[in-house]
Amino acid sequence: MRFNKAMIIEYLGTNYAGWQCQSHSPSIQEEVQKALGKLYKKPVTIVGSGRTDSGVHSMGQTANFVTDSYIGDESLVLGINSILPPDISVAKAWDVPLNFHAQKWAQKKTYLYKILHSRVRSCFYEDRAWWVKGRADMDLAPLILKEFEGTHDFTSCCALVSLKQNNVRTVLETKFYRAGDLYHLEVTGNGFLHNMVRIITGTVIKGCRGSYGPERVREMLETKDRKKGGPTAPAAGLYLKEVFYP
Amino acid sequence: MRFNKAMIIEYLGTNYAGWQCQSHSPSIQEEVQKALGKLYKKPVTIVGSGRTDSGVHSMGQTANFVTDSYIGDESLVLGINSILPPDISVAKAWDVPLNFHAQKWAQKKTYLYKILHSRVRSCFYEDRAWWVKGRADMDLAPLILKEFEGTHDFTSCCALVSLKQNNVRTVLETKFYRAGDLYHLEVTGNGFLHNMVRIITGTVIKGCRGSYGPERVREMLETKDRKKGGPTAPAAGLYLKEVFYP
Numbered sequence: 001m002r003f004n005k006a007m008i009i010e011y012l013g014t015n016y017a018g019w020q021c022q023s024h025s026p027s028i029q030e031e032v033q034k035a036l037g038k039l040y041k042k043p044v045t046i047v048g049s050g051r052t053d054s055g056v057h058s059m060g061q062t063a064n065f066v067t068d069s070y071i072g073d074e075s076l077v078l079g080i081n082s083i084l085p086p087d088i089s090v091a092k093a094w095d096v097p098l099n100f101h102a103q104k105w106a107q108k109k110t111y112l113y114k115i116l117h118s119r120v121r122s123c124f125y126e127d128r129a130w131w132v133k134g135r136a137d138m139d140l141a142p143l144i145l146k147e148f149e150g151t152h153d154f155t156s157c158c159a160l161v162s163l164k165q166n167n168v169r170t171v172l173e174t175k176f177y178r179a180g181d182l183y184h185l186e187v188t189g190n191g192f193l194h195n196m197v198r199i200i201t202g203t204v205i206k207g208c209r210g211s212y213g214p215e216r217v218r219e220m221l222e223t224k225d226r227k228k229g230g231p232t233a234p235a236a237g238l239y240l241k242e243v244f245y246p
Numbered sequence: 247m248r249f250n251k252a253m254i255i256e257y258l259g260t261n262y263a264g265w266q267c268q269s270h271s272p273s274i275q276e277e278v279q280k281a282l283g284k285l286y287k288k289p290v291t292i293v294g295s296g297r298t299d300s301g302v303h304s305m306g307q308t309a310n311f312v313t314d315s316y317i318g319d320e321s322l323v324l325g326i327n328s329i330l331p332p333d334i335s336v337a338k339a340w341d342v343p344l345n346f347h348a349q350k351w352a353q354k355k356t357y358l359y360k361i362l363h364s365r366v367r368s369c370f371y372e373d374r375a376w377w378v379k380g381r382a383d384m385d386l387a388p389l390i391l392k393e394f395e396g397t398h399d400f401t402s403c404c405a406l407v408s409l410k411q412n413n414v415r416t417v418l419e420t421k422f423y424r425a426g427d428l429y430h431l432e433v434t435g436n437g438f439l440h441n442m443v444r445i446i447t448g449t450v451i452k453g454c455r456g457s458y459g460p461e462r463v464r465e466m467l468e469t470k471d472r473k474k475g476g477p478t479a480p481a482a483g484l485y486l487k488e489v490f491y492p
Binding site (some may be wrong): 010011012059077078081086087088089090091092119120121122123124126127180 | 251256257258305323324327332333334335336338339365367368369370372373426
């Protein structure tokens with residue numbers, strides 16, 4: 001008999017080459033597979049909802065794997081957390097239909113970007129937020145961010161290395177709010193191009209620093225010109241927050 | 247001419263032997279002194295408000311140092327943060343009278359203890375909070391904690407190695423509240439014995455787990471019996487939050 005199990009995987013991406021297995025450097029996927037291999041006493045392959053880059057974190061990465069032996073949710077979660085390295089943890093596990101596929105079934109995702117806007121750096125947010133120093137009018141941020149909502153060709157918000165043909169995506173919702181010391185920028189969409197959230201964030205912050213207002217986003221999207229936007233914000237501020245399934 | 251400068255120093259204590267210089271292992275004090283030495287181009291000795299143990303963090307450690315050359319607050323803060331390692335940062339610097347002494351002048355201190363009460367560990371709080379798994383009635387916590395308020399002989403809340411003669415201290419205020427995923431326990435006092443806040447925290451949590459109620463604290467304090475309390479909570483959850491001066 002075969003069983004399909006889904007899990008929510010949290011991680012600090014700082015010490016990893018990213019989600020996906022790489023031949024030369026440690027990845028989250030590899031660590032989780034190694035831990036599952038020990039629990040199930042045979043090799044296990046997992047499918048994630050998508051890749052995250054080196055240095056990017058997750059509180060919502062969702063993955064699934066098919067096995068021919070059954071371990072209950074509670075035992076799986078406690079067991080795997082005792083094996084995984086400290087910077088990776090599994091928050092939840094549950095049974096899914098055999099045809100569930102964490103990547104193909106994903107309907108939308110929310111990414112969270114954390115920003116420390118301060119004259120002075122803070123050791124507590126090292127590798128966990130983008131330190132934006134100097135003057136920036138953060139009241140502008142939600143207005144600029146909102147311009148990314150809707151269905152657009154996001155070619156201008158895509159790393160140059162991308163070879164994707166169709167760059168049309170839908171940003172369903174954006175949020176910008178303060179939580180504690182940090183600003184939180186959230187983007188929910190049906191799909192994301194490579195570096196899309198980091199480029200959106202960099203573009204928002206460049207506007208807040210006085211370079212332009214919300215109208216620039218329309219121009220950027222229409223002309224499909226990456227150079228109209230801001231810098232690609234650092235990986236360390238980005239979190240895959242949640243993956244939504246039917 | 248001589249100048250006296252105070253600073254607020256933040257740190258993650260995980261990779262250090264503690265605040266105070268040790269001959270064999272790296273300390274926060276040593277790192278800050280090295281950085282100041284580079285800025286002032288001569289050896290600088292700093293005085294902290296008090297020691298913190300290995301693994302204990304700070305958002306409010308206050309220190310001062312006397313020099314014969316002057317650097318402005320802004321230049322000092324920006325300069326030292328560019329030299330210090332990522333897990334130490336200086337939040338603020340200001341001029342103080344020549345006779346100011348960060349340890350002797352300290353009137354009271356607030357310590358914060360962070361607790362993750364969850365069935366499952368989380369990578370985000372590794373080395374930053376105490377993971378309390380299993381059942382615990384956290385509603386009891388503020389009631390047990392409150393019993394520590396007032397002036398008492400705190401011999402029962404002191405590491406056995408302490409050689410202090412007079413163990414009478416005053417706990418001025420306690421707080422217990424939820425912030426995000428974590429419970430926060432705060433203790434403000436005019437002075438603290440070695441491990442005092444960690445023993446108070448361990449005693450509160452053991453009570454929440456069903457071992458006893460608030461009356462145990464009175465018994466513990468009166469009998470001066472360390473064994474009546476709970477375990478010493480781990481260093482990783484403790485933060486020196488604020489030091490108060492006249």
